[in-house]
Amino acid sequence: MKKITLLTAFLVAGYSYGQSISGFVKNPSFEDGPVGNIAQYQTLNNWKLGGANMTGASASIQSTDVHAGDGSNALEVTSEYAGSGGEWNVRLMNTTYPFDADGINPIDITVSFWAKTTDLDPTDQNSNGDFRILIKDTGSANFPDATNRVILETDTWIYVTKTFTFDPATDYNLSLYLEFGKVNGTTQIDGITVSVTGGATLDPTSEPVVVTQSGFILNPSFEDGSAGPLVRNAVLDNWKLEGANAAGDNSAIIQTTNVHDGDGSNALEVTNLASAGEWNNKVTSTAYPFDGDGINPIDVTISFWAKTTDTDPISGNANGDLKLIVRDAVSASDKSNRAILATDGWVFITKTFSFPAATNYSLSLSIQFGRLEGVTQIDGITSSVSGGATLATQDILINDSNIFIYPNPVKNILSYNSEGIKNIEVYNLLGQKLIEEKAVGSLNTSAFSKGSYLLKLLGENGSVSSVRFIKE
Structure with missing residues (x-):
């Protein structure tokens, strides 16, 4: 049975990647x-x-x-x-x-x-x-x-x-x-x-389904997949609704009605009607693993737009009723911050978190609404990691459906459509650039080790497209 090979792409350093x-x-x-x-x-x-x-x-x-x-x-x-x-x-x-x-x-x-x-x-x-x-x-x-x-x-x-x-x-x-x-x-x-x-x-x-990524957060602006309600303890487009009160009138949805201008057509919307522990109604991103250098600590920066109907968004805590937690599953440690929202007005939030040096991490973002009273929208999330590891904030839409490469998997020469393409770059799955050259319609892969790689095509008009290929 031959595996289905979709024209998709992946780049660790904060770009979009394709999902089969x-x-x-x-x-x-x-x-x-x-x-x-x-x-x-x-x-x-x-x-x-x-x-x-x-x-x-x-x-x-x-x-x-x-x-x-x-x-x-x-x-x-x-x-x-x-x-x-x-x-x-x-x-x-x-x-x-x-x-x-x-x-x-x-x-x-x-x-x-x-x-x-x-x-x-x-x-x-x-x-x-x-x-x-x-x-x-x-x-x-x-x-x-x-x-x-x-x-x-x-x-x-x-x-x-x-x-x-x-x-x-x-x-x-x-x-x-x-x-x-x-x-x-x-x-x-x-x-x-x-x-x-x-x-x-x-x-x-x-x-193919295009999955956007910013830092360690997949689907940061809620544009991937289809809009719809989040079912408690189930994952929709890399976001999971959790908490003892995350049911009934307390709900979460990826919706298209109330979004931040300039951040696409979708946004997260969470309803929490009665104040309780923050953890009782929360939405968590899919954990994302990556390596650290084991020498330097890492600094994590999270930014996003938010607004709420809560008429007193500091009633439960003077530093803000919305709580953010970045969790590292490897060390089982949580780092938290609070955010003060504005009633019926979009505000831009930026928070930083630090983790000790380690050789590997697996981070997820938990946005906790349990102390808010009302309806809250979140949109346009970006994240970055610096220090002992680097994950960039870039969130680039990749239109893979227009790329044609063959053969895939490839043993030696990979051919691609070079019309309108100025240069190409090749990356491994650690985000390391291996090749940068003028587009001539073919790529010699004979020196590559077996595995998956990303071919990035840079258009004459400034467009960027990517596709993953497999070296046999």
């Missing part, structure tokens, strides 16, 4: 973003490691053991079944994906992928397979989970296809779970494809 999608599964072949370990309860490139029993368990997106023909990365999960507990004790969960349906016809879902395991007896806990696939719906109908079991083969790649059916509904919010809790060994998953037919149609070769 198949059906409702984002990053289905683990090629988006950097490789690395996935910490428990943390998300890396739209995949989250969950489960209550992580003894002897680990997960990573790695480039060592992959299925031939499916790019340079694959998921790898190590699990040790101790004789008790369920499949759910070690699981990888994909970011939820909302979509509409006709409300008349059921939907049929087909999930296919490549897999192999070191488990010497992959049916010893269940004759239908110790490995389980689950699809969860958190849409308005909130259907029960749909499951299927898979019989893996020891030390051999096999191709798996499973189907699921959900009853008719006007909308769904689906997520794919890969459950390893009863598998005893190391398992690789690669080349996932997903399709939906019937009451809704999602093609396995969907159009």
Whole structure:
């Protein structure tokens, strides 16, 4: 099964990057973003490691053991079944994906992928397979989970296809779970494809989704994906609604009605009607991992526009009822700041946070509304990191659909359409510039190591376009 290769791009140093999608599964072949370990309860490139029993368990997106023909990365999960507990004790969960349906016809879902395991007896806990696939719906109908079991083969790649059916509904919010809790060994998953037919149609070769990035914050101006309500404890376009009071009349939505002029067509809107602890109603960005030099501390700067209907936005705290927390999942440390908003008027907020020197970080921004009383809009977020690591604030829209490159993956010569292009640049996934040269329609990649790279095309009219390619 050949991996779906979308014309997408990624650049760590604050630019936009492309996100592949198949059906409702984002990053289905683990090629988006950097490789690395996935910490428990943390998300890396739209995949989250969950489960209550992580003894002897680990997960990573790695480039060592992959299925031939499916790019340079694959998921790898190590699990040790101790004789008790369920499949759910070690699981990888994909970011939820909302979509509409006709409300008349059921939907049929087909999930296919490549897999192999070191488990010497992959049916010893269940004759239908110790490995389980689950699809969860958190849409308005909130259907029960749909499951299927898979019989893996020891030390051999096999191709798996499973189907699921959900009853008719006007909308769904689906997520794919890969459950390893009863598998005893190391398992690789690669080349996932997903399709939906019937009451809704999602093609396995969907159009690329452009994801903007500023510093460590993905979708900083809420322009990526589709506007819509955020469901509590679910992720929409890299933002998650959390908190004990984040339900009912207290709500959050990415909306198009009340936005800051000059910051696109969407903005975040959060309603919090009664003051309580700030953490009881909060919206949190997807955690973003990056390396530090281990010598110098880092300074994090967050800026954004905000306004509120709260008539006294300092009633709970003289320094401001809106609270900002930057969390580092690696060190499990939080840094906080408060912001004073203005009633019915947009204000520009800038706050700084500092973290000690470290070799790696995984940062997320939590915007906490629990002490506000009213409706608050947030728009145009930018972030930057300086010191022991550098992530820039640039937020550049990349129009990848107009770029044509071939072959991809490439062994030696990569060809591209050079019409209207003045120069090209090539970056690795650490954001390091490797090549800068005049555009001639081809690029010699023979000296490149295997992996993913970014080709940046600089137009004669000042336009900037980017596309990722894979070197075999």
